[in-house]
Amino acid sequence: MKKIILFLLSLVVGLAILIWIVNIIGWQEVKLTFIAFSGWEGLLTIALTILILAVGGLRWKEILRNQGEDISFFSLFRIYLAGFSITFFAPILLFGGETFKAYLLKKKYSILWDKAMASVIIDRIIEITVYLLVIFGGIVFLFSKRFPLGSLEIILGIVTIVFSSGIAFFYVKTFKKQSIIKAFGKFFNPELKNEEPLEIEKEFFKFFKLKESSFWKAILLSLLKSGLALTRAWFLILCLGKGLSFLSSLSILGFSYMSLVIPIPAALGTHEAFQAFAFNGLGINVSIAPVFTMVIRGAEMIIALIGIFFFFKMGTRLLGAILFKKIGKLINNGNNNGF
Secondary structure (H helix, E strand, O other): OHHHHHHHHHHHHHHHHHHHHHHHHOHHHHHHHHHOOOHHHHHHHHHHHHHHHHHHHHHHHHHHHHOOOOOOHHHHHHHHHHHHHHHHHOOOOOOHHHHHHHHHHHHHHOOOHHHHHHHHHHHHHHHHHHHHHHHHHHHHHHHHHOOOOOHHHHHHHHHHHHHHHHHHHHHHHHHOOOOHHHHHHHHHOOOOOOOOOOHHHHHHHHHOOOOOHHHHHHHHHHHHHHHHHHHHHHHHHHHOOOOOOHHHHHHHHHHHHHHOOOOOHHHOOHHHHHHHHHHHHOOOOOOHHHHHHHHHHHHHHHHHHHHHHHHHHHHHHHHHHHHHHHHHHHHHHHHHOOO
């Protein structure tokens, strides 16, 4: 019940931010910009979005291959889309999509829970690593145009540094094969003994090696994924009548990624707010920002709805199998007890 309330509250906040931003820009101006966007451009945006997610699915497949698990891409991609739909519609459920994907791997393919969970966490960490590189590059370029910096720019810079420090801490510890969980435990309790790393951390140590080809393949796939997202951002703004350089598009993509930090369904309102700031800083008409974000959101929502279909299809089957298994055990126990 608590999570449902948080979901509804985050949705209301997102809608309020969206309405506030569009009110400032002007509904008529946004409407005129939307009308200028033709159908084939929307279809190409959907195609690019599918490609972006397909590359994400390939990256996860590579991580699992490194763990000795060979699952067909199309089988894995269905699970990937199901997880994406949870993250898209209910980001308030932190790691909800990742946990569901790990659960399906365990139940559907009999993969050990630690190994399944490690695969989705590794996938997320590598994605966040590249996201931070894009964000850092984007804000450096944008802030160079807005110097001297205001209080908002300074806050955004500090937030990026904090997240980057956290990822850097993870990599340093992992490359040294030192337990991160134990390190946090020692921080709160210095007398804690240095025990063996957990099983899930051993999977991290196995994957995160500078000489490991799977690690670099996953990084390259993440860069390709962001490269496609960058192409999508550049293409959309071009279609909306504004030409952008590579670095300018990088700023737009960086602020798209930054909007994901706030757990609001479909980044409703927050994406508009971040892009309004970025567009204004780049000297682009701010009325384009809501159209830009709505088109991307529309494309991602179509894919997320397909993911919801897979979510219910696979989730219902697994739930049914578990229930029938439990009912079978109860019947057998009853027969053994003479009922």
